[in-house]
Amino acid sequence: MESIDKIHGTFEKRIAETKANVPTAVIKRLPRYHRYLGELIREGRMRISSAELSELLGVTASQIRQDLNCFGGFGQQGYGYNVKYLHGKIGELLGVTEGFRTVIVGAGNLGRALAATHMFERRGVERLALFDVNPDIIGTKIYGIPVYSTDELGEFCRRERVDIGVLTVPKEAAFSVADVMARAGVRGIWNFANMELSLPYPEVEVENIHLGDSLMTLCYRLKSAGGAEED
Amino acid sequence: MESIDKIHGTFEKRIAETKANVPTAVIKRLPRYHRYLGELIREGRMRISSAELSELLGVTASQIRQDLNCFGGFGQQGYGYNVKYLHGKIGELLGVTEGFRTVIVGAGNLGRALAATHMFERRGVERLALFDVNPDIIGTKIYGIPVYSTDELGEFCRRERVDIGVLTVPKEAAFSVADVMARAGVRGIWNFANMELSLPYPEVEVENIHLGDSLMTLCYRLKSAGGAEED
DNA sequence: TAGATTGTTAATCGATTAACAATC
DNA sequence: TAGATTGTTAATCGATTAACAATC
Numbered sequence: 001m002e003s004i005d006k007i008h009g010t011f012e013k014r015i016a017e018t019k020a021n022v023p024t025a026v027i028k029r030l031p032r033y034h035r036y037l038g039e040l041i042r043e044g045r046m047r048i049s050s051a052e053l054s055e056l057l058g059v060t061a062s063q064i065r066q067d068l069n070c071f072g073g074f075g076q077q078g079y080g081y082n083v084k085y086l087h088g089k090i091g092e093l094l095g096v097t098e099g100f101r102t103v104i105v106g107a108g109n110l111g112r113a114l115a116a117t118h119m120f121e122r123r124g125v126e127r128l129a130l131f132d133v134n135p136d137i138i139g140t141k142i143y144g145i146p147v148y149s150t151d152e153l154g155e156f157c158r159r160e161r162v163d164i165g166v167l168t169v170p171k172e173a174a175f176s177v178a179d180v181m182a183r184a185g186v187r188g189i190w191n192f193a194n195m196e197l198s199l200p201y202p203e204v205e206v207e208n209i210h211l212g213d214s215l216m217t218l219c220y221r222l223k224s225a226g227g228a229e230e231d
Numbered sequence: 232m233e234s235i236d237k238i239h240g241t242f243e244k245r246i247a248e249t250k251a252n253v254p255t256a257v258i259k260r261l262p263r264y265h266r267y268l269g270e271l272i273r274e275g276r277m278r279i280s281s282a283e284l285s286e287l288l289g290v291t292a293s294q295i296r297q298d299l300n301c302f303g304g305f306g307q308q309g310y311g312y313n314v315k316y317l318h319g320k321i322g323e324l325l326g327v328t329e330g331f332r333t334v335i336v337g338a339g340n341l342g343r344a345l346a347a348t349h350m351f352e353r354r355g356v357e358r359l360a361l362f363d364v365n366p367d368i369i370g371t372k373i374y375g376i377p378v379y380s381t382d383e384l385g386e387f388c389r390r391e392r393v394d395i396g397v398l399t400v401p402k403e404a405a406f407s408v409a410d411v412m413a414r415a416g417v418r419g420i421w422n423f424a425n426m427e428l429s430l431p432y433p434e435v436e437v438e439n440i441h442l443g444d445s446l447m448t449l450c451y452r453l454k455s456a457g458g459a460e461e462d
Numbered sequence: 463t464a465g466a467t468t469g470t471t472a473a474t475c476g477a478t479t480a481a482c483a484a485t486c
Numbered sequence: 487t488a489g490a491t492t493g494t495t496a497a498t499c500g501a502t503t504a505a506c507a508a509t510c
Contacts, residue, residue: 025477027451031444035425049491058429061491062479069493077492078486095450109344116340119425119443125450163453188453190446194266194350196289203456207449209442212350213262215421218438219326219356220258222394222419225434256501280467292467293503300469308468309510469508479498486491 022070029067030090032057037087049080096124101161102190105177106168107132107147110192114166115143128160153177157184164188171195178206253301260298261321263288268318280311327355332392333421336408337399338363338378341423345397346374359391384408388415395419402426409437 036056040048054061068074068081074089075081091097102120104111107130114120120127130147132138138149148156156162157180165181167174167189174193181189188205191197197206267287271279285292299305299312305320306312322328333351335342338361345351351358361378363369369380379387387393388411396412398405398420405424412420419436422428428437 022455023477027448028444030451031441031447032427034447035444051491058427060479062481063477065492066478066494073493075492076486077484078490080491093451093454094447095454096447098450098454100450100453109340109347113340113344119446123443123447123450125446164449187456188449190449196263198289205449205452205456207445207452209445210262211440212354213259213266214438214440215350215356216262216265216325216327216354217258218395218419218421218436219329219331219354220261220324221436221438222331223324223326223329224253225418225436254501282467291503293505294501296468297470297502304469306468307510308508309466311467465510467508467510470506472503472505474501474503476501477499479496481496482494484491484493486489 026067026070029059030094033064033067034087034090034094037083037090040083041087045083047080048083050075053081091124094123098124100125100163100188102127102164102166103129103131103153103157103162104145104166104168105131105150105153105181106170106173107134107137107142108168111166111168112142114168115145125164128162129156131156150177154180154184157181157186162186164190167191167193167197169193175199257298257301260290261325264295264298265318265321265325268314268321271314272318276314278311278313281306284312322355325354329355331356331394331419333358333395333397334360334362334384334388334393335376335397335399336362336381336384336412337401337404338365338368338373339399342397342399343373345399346376356395359393360387362387381408385411385415388412388417393417395421398422398424398428400424406430409435 050061050064054064071093074086102125104114104127111130115130127145130142130145131150131153132147133150137147140147165186167178169177171193174191174195174197178189178197178199182199182201182204189197191206191208194210194212196208199206281292281295285295302324305317333356335345335358342361346361358376361373361376362381362384363378364381368378371378396417398409400408402424405422405426405428409420409428409430413430413432413435420428422437422439425441425443427439430437
């Protein structure tokens with residue numbers, strides 16, 4: 001079995017630039033690849049072929065190779081892909097090594113649920129604070145995360161160079177809170193309010209979560225039973 | 232302005248059957264149409280053209296007409312669409328009139344957050360119970376919803392003819408809990424565990440929510456700033 | 463009737479799959 | 487070297503957009 005370092009050396013010289021326009025369909029699949037590769041690492045797998053990975057994920061091997069090649073050659077002909085290396089590279093693409101900093105605005109049930117998970121840190125995203133309007137909880141900590149007044153949101157984001165704002169406030173407040181953050185240099189909004197948030201700042205990326213829409217999609221499939229599977 | 236009843240009469244005779252294979256892309260857009268039409272109703276709008284709706288949603292008018300025509304003619308040439316009527320029809324397609332019954336399994340932070348929302352009832356889905364393994368909360372109510380022991384899950388689902396199971400248990404428990412529900416006649420699983428749940432029962436529909444994947448997608452876009460907008 | 467706007471067909475675009483030459 | 491498997495091009499499939507005839 002060849003030395004991994006040797007293989008990496010070979011890899012490095014072949015890695016091309018990311019293609020100009022990576023299809024959004026590809027980007028949406030990257031986190032899934034990353035998750036499965038993480039599991040393979042835990043299982044102690046060293047290498048994997050696109051064929052084997054395709055069986056695991058239930059997609060075609062062709063698609064996997066095509067997808068990965070949007071970012072340059074991560075594999076090696078005749079060998080396949082080095083699991084750890086590929087996991088690391090996809091992680092880099094997804095920004096886990098960027099040290100993104102985030103705050104959660106809205107310490108209601110959903111905000112608390114997000115404060116309780118390890119979802120952020122597991123992906124290299126640091127949670128700095130919660131913000132809320134309820135004076136009873138301002139100044140306390142929730143799952144170790146300090147809670148501040150929403151009045152301080154803008155100043156905090158600017159001072160702490162917050163990258164991402166998580167929005168779990170009521171729909172009515174979503175826009176104004178997002179606006180405050182955008183003006184304070186926040187570059188990404190993860191929006192759980194049940195609406196499409198659109199901001200007048202094209203440089204700010206918005207990712208909308210629509211749990212209700214997902215529930216309805218499931219209901220549709222239940223109604224027309226025998227329909228299509230999976231998400 | 233014509234009587235709405237007259238228009239409905241005209242509509243009814245033209246409504247065709249749902250086309251054999253509705254593209255999943257179309258199904259995913261239906262909840263969004265439904266939401267915006269609900270807002271238009273609240274604003275008192277009676278009718279709308281595909282052109283106007285397209286501007287509101289930021290999609291092409293062509294797509295809206297094409298999408299709606301998968302389910303038959305909901306509009307009227309020269310007039311447009313009757314807002315209330317279209318909202319109702321899409322709601323029917325999405326099962327809001329079916330009276331689906333659901334239970335939430337896992338009364339952790341996310342389970343509680345789901346217990347607190349009005350998301351379900353607003354979409355015609357009834358929440359019957361929470362299930363958990365923690366003896367401290369079994370027998371109590373959370374936001375008015377009774378909490379039972381997970382031991383009783385199967386019997387409860389069978390007896391109460393539960394349609395949908397919401398899974399907010401740890402990843403490790405997800406499969407076995409889903410299996411119990413599927414055997415007890417549950418036809419849909421809304422899965423929040425961070426994994427693709429695949430069950431050996433093809434008749435059971437599974438909708439996976441991957442919050443972590445969504446966060447990573449946002450991080451990707453932040454990294455390659457100037458990239459694609461929206462979800 | 464004339465004007466408006468749908469429903470629907472045809473054209474375009476993008477994404478997935480298949481095939482195979484390059485190469486480790 | 488021979489075998490395996492990638493990277494990549496070409497073919498297929500599906501989804502979106504454009505155009506327009508049907509019709510209210």
